Amino acid sequence: MERIDMLVIGSGPAGRRAAVQSAKLGKSVLVVDRGRRLGGVSVHTGTIPSKTLRETVLNLSGWREREFYGRGYRVKQDITAMDLMQRLHKTLDHEVEVLQHQFMRNKVKSAFAEAKFIDDHHVQLTTAEGEVSEVEFDKALIAVGTRPFRPDNVPFDKKRVFDSDEILELDHLPRSLTVIGGGVIGVEYATIFSALDVPVTLIESRKEILPFIDDEITEDFIHQMRDRGMTVRLGATIEKVENTEAGVTVSLEDGRRVKSDLLLFAAGRSGNVGSLNVSALGIEADKRGRIGVDPKTFQTSVPNIYAAGDVIGFPSLASTSMEQGRVAACHAFGMPLPPAPETFPYGIYAVPEISTVGMSEEDVRKANIPYECGIARFRETSRGHIMGVNSGFLKLIFSLETRRLLGAHIVGEGATELIHIGQAVINLKGSVDFFVENTFNYPTLAEAYKVAGLDAWNRMAPA
Numbered sequence: 001m002e003r004i005d006m007l008v009i010g011s012g013p014a015g016r017r018a019a020v021q022s023a024k025l026g027k028s029v030l031v032v033d034r035g036r037r038l039g040g041v042s043v044h045t046g047t048i049p050s051k052t053l054r055e056t057v058l059n060l061s062g063w064r065e066r067e068f069y070g071r072g073y074r075v076k077q078d079i080t081a082m083d084l085m086q087r088l089h090k091t092l093d094h095e096v097e098v099l100q101h102q103f104m105r106n107k108v109k110s111a112f113a114e115a116k117f118i119d120d121h122h123v124q125l126t127t128a129e130g131e132v133s134e135v136e137f138d139k140a141l142i143a144v145g146t147r148p149f150r151p152d153n154v155p156f157d158k159k160r161v162f163d164s165d166e167i168l169e170l171d172h173l174p175r176s177l178t179v180i181g182g183g184v185i186g187v188e189y190a191t192i193f194s195a196l197d198v199p200v201t202l203i204e205s206r207k208e209i210l211p212f213i214d215d216e217i218t219e220d221f222i223h224q225m226r227d228r229g230m231t232v233r234l235g236a237t238i239e240k241v242e243n244t245e246a247g248v249t250v251s252l253e254d255g256r257r258v259k260s261d262l263l264l265f266a267a268g269r270s271g272n273v274g275s276l277n278v279s280a281l282g283i284e285a286d287k288r289g290r291i292g293v294d295p296k297t298f299q300t301s302v303p304n305i306y307a308a309g310d311v312i313g314f315p316s317l318a319s320t321s322m323e324q325g326r327v328a329a330c331h332a333f334g335m336p337l338p339p340a341p342e343t344f345p346y347g348i349y350a351v352p353e354i355s356t357v358g359m360s361e362e363d364v365r366k367a368n369i370p371y372e373c374g375i376a377r378f379r380e381t382s383r384g385h386i387m388g389v390n391s392g393f394l395k396l397i398f399s400l401e402t403r404r405l406l407g408a409h410i411v412g413e414g415a416t417e418l419i420h421i422g423q424a425v426i427n428l429k430g431s432v433d434f435f436v437e438n439t440f441n442y443p444t445l446a447e448a449y450k451v452a453g454l455d456a457w458n459r460m461a462p463a
Contacts, residue, residue, distance in 0.1 A: 004028045006329065007123060007137035009115045009276070012040025013047075013318040014309030015143035016099060018325035022139075023106040025333050030135060031103070032125060034114045034275075038103070041145035041272075041310070043095045045165040047318045050185070051349050052091045053168070054192050056084050063195045063351065064413070067388035079196060081170050088168070117280045120302050139332040142291060142300075142307040143325060144276065146316070149268035149288070154180075155243040156265070164189065164266045174198055174262040178250055180238065181267035182209030184348050189264055191351040194230050201231040201258050203250065205267075208234065210348065214360035214409040216395060221354060221411050224391055233258070271311040281305055288313075296340065298328040306332060320344055341427045347416035352392055355419035358407035358426045361397060370400040374432075374456030378412050381451065382443035389413050394448040396422070396435075398456050403431040414445050421449055432457050 005027035008015045015031060016038075022029045033040065042048060058064060060083060062075040076083065103110055113125035118134070125133050148163035150156060158166050164185050175198070179190040182204030190202045202209075202225070209232075210218050225232055237253040241263065248263040271289025278285060281302050285291050291307040293300055298308045308324035310316040323344075330337055348354040364371045378384035378392040392412015399406055408422025425434055435453025440446050 001134050001136055002030075003136040004030045004109075005138045006030075006332065007032065007135065007140040008143060009033075009123075009140065010040050010143035010145055010272075010309070010311075011035075011038045011099070011110065012042040012143060012145050012309055013321040014325035014328075015040060015141065016102070016325070017322040018141045018143065018306075018308065018329040019108045020102060020106050021326045021329040022333065023108050025329070025335065027333060029106075029108045030137075031108060031110045032113055032115045032123075033110065034112065036112060036128075037096050038099045038110060039092070039096050040143075041147075042318050042321075043092060043099070045168060046145075048091060048095055049088055049168050050188055050192075052088050053084055054188070054349050054351065056087045057192050057195050058351065060084075061195055061197070065388060067390045079173070081172050114275055116275060116277045118277075120281050120304060139304050140306065141325065141328055141332075142273070142276065142278070142305065142311060143309045143321075144272040144311050146269035146271050146289070146310040148266070149270050150265070154241050154265050157243060160248050160261070161241070161243050161263045161265065164264065167264050174260070176200070176260040176262075178203065178248060178258050178260040178263045180204075180250070180263065180265045182206065182234070183266065183268070184210070185269075186264070186266035187348065188350045189266060190230065191225065194225070194228060195351045199229065199231075199260075201233065201260065203233045203236050203238065203252075203258065205237050206235065210354070212346070212360075213348075213354060213356055214395065214407070215362060217354060217356065217409045217411045220391075220393065221350070221352070224352060224411075231258075269310070269316075273311065296327075297331040298324050299331065304332070315346065317346065319347070343423065343426050345416075345419045345423050347419070349416065352412045353415035354411050355415040356407070356409045357419050357423045358405070359397060360407055360409065361395075364397055364406055369406070371406065372398050372400055372456050372460050374398070374452035374454070376448035376451035376455065378445060378448060381445060381447055383445050383447065384413075386443060387413065387445075389445075394418070394452050396432075396449070396452045396456060398432045398460065400460060403433065403460065405430055405432070405434075418446060418448070421446060432460060 006022040006029045008019045008031045011033040019029045060076045062073045113127045116124045178201045194200045239253045240251040242249045250258040273285045273289045290313045306328040309321035343358045345357040374396045376394045378389045395409040397407040405425045
């Protein structure tokens, strides 16, 4: 029986980072993945595919140039599903190759098999060919990710009704699309297809989308979606979904019906713990397959078993999953850890992008912190005008008592890149004076930080 120091189940962001970190500590590592290639959900059906699809759509559709050349402008007039898939497969191949090389350099072993816990130190591996083996381990990390939630009353068929994994296998672009789910995945795909000039209806049962984002940002984002012709139905409870040869009809409880060529159901995900037999460890996953952990160490109720990534729930970001995997590996082998940063950024790769870090205006009000906001609209910057950016803005929130930056929120072009300036200032306890006193490259969108800082400074009493 093979014996290893660290067993990692899943090769997504959390798994790969934990594996490499453990190897760098001189430990023997085995990564088990039941897929045919390394990378996990992130590489094959999640983060990388959706972001590649987005970039391909923006390039081929000429979306970024339409403020100059008109809404009818396109780089390629007849965009097909094949155009989108070619770049996608090339990108995925590259990601897998980089990961394989990283494992090889660090002497991380990998196996393609389904894992099933026997007890807290033994696991059974079964390959697709039916070969069974047993491995003994000292520590283990569960990083199996999630799969799309598929309710029984939705008639999935991969022809007209898709989940968020299946939508990547489209063989043609739809004439119209209904997206159910106003979370990150639903919003991203809805706006990506809208950028291809596909008529899109977004349905969300709650009265808001992206509830963890600052309200002013989501209000502007919804306005931009509707301004370009998208239909957004909020507070709309679904009564029935019918799938026929003529198309898909969604009946809402308020009596309205939404008809479209295709439907994407993207309302929630479930942890991939079904075949792991975690009950043999004394661990119970919740009804959505999520595993509870210590939020600082990612240790489960079983001391030598850890869990990280989407399988532990919010925030379910590739970036945070990587850090969770690293922290779990360090804790497992007794390495000291510095305190976690106060904040980390969220990135939503919709069209336009949304990114946020720190406290929202709603958070600040609940905490009864006296505050002031500064706003900078991209269209008012020279770089924004050069790029043809006619929408989007940066919002900074400052404490009136300490003058420190409490939150940074962006909707618009380059949001997920620009947010890191705000992240650094918040975690380094910087104040409004940083933005007023420092020079930013000109012309850049990053200059919006100085504009927003001055906007707030003008309304704040001198230090």
